[in-house]
Amino acid sequence: xxxxxxxxxVFPNPRYCGEEDGLLAVGGDLSVDRLLLAYSNGIFPWxxxxxxxxxxxxxxxxRFVIFPEEVHVSHSMRTLMNKGxxxxxxxxxxxxxxxxxxxxxxxxxxxxxxxxxxxINAYTEMHRLHLAASVEVWDKDRLVxxxxxxxxxxxxxxxxxxxxxxxxSKLALIYLARFLAEHGGTLxxxxxxxxxxxxxxxxxxxxxxxxxxxxxxx
Numbered sequence: 248x249x250x251x252x253x254x255x256x257v258f259p260n261p262r263y264c265g266e267e268d269g270l271l272a273v274g275g276d277l278s279v280d281r282l283l284l285a286y287s288n289g290i291f292p293w294x295x296x297x298x299x300x301x302x303x304x305x306x307x308x309x310r311f312v313i314f315p316e317e318v319h320v321s322h323s324m325r326t327l328m329n330k331g332x333x334x335x336x337x338x339x340x341x342x343x344x345x346x347x348x349x350x351x352x353x354x355x356x357x358x359x360x361x362x363x364x365x366x367i368n369a370y371t372e373m374h375r376l377h378l379a380a381s382v383e384v385w386d387k388d389r390l391v392x393x394x395x396x397x398x399x400x401x402x403x404x405x406x407x408x409x410x411x412x413x414x415x416s417k418l419a420l421i422y423l424a425r426f427l428a429e430h431g432g433t434l435x436x437x438x439x440x441x442x443x444x445x446x447x448x449x450x451x452x453x454x455x456x457x458x459x460x461x462x463x464x465x
Contacts, residue, residue: 296363
């Protein structure tokens, strides 16, 4: 059963509601308070802004995550990092990163595009309140890749990444994982499994294990 949200900032218990693909609820808004409640329960918005009038909220029972200390750095990535071609930063250009995630490779024009203006505005406000962060990859003064997500306590909830040059998003993820490992971070939530993230050390855990980590870390 999929739950319809109203103006109240509440979500149903994902253990007892939702579809097999993780779709839990529809409706509501992208206010900071609702997003905070959602992420603290492993729920996130994901919908095509052209194809849906309502916001769709997901909470898969099998969670694909990366534990920071388990990030895999391939030989080719080590070689690239040792060359020192790119500079990596945190929170130097959140706007540039979220715009890059929205539009790189013609994503914005695709029928199923999900990172539209409402989502961009919502996460930009989260960033203004220090609840969202970005990692940037630079080639001199040019932004060539990066990622952004929500950061609550010791957990980073990854939202999207982009690359304008080969492996830029991988560089950003490795930098993020190492930064979190050095500063007590416990988890990177990847939301859904992809071959790209699997190759970098991602693995699946149960929702119960996931929530146990969140409750201790957020």
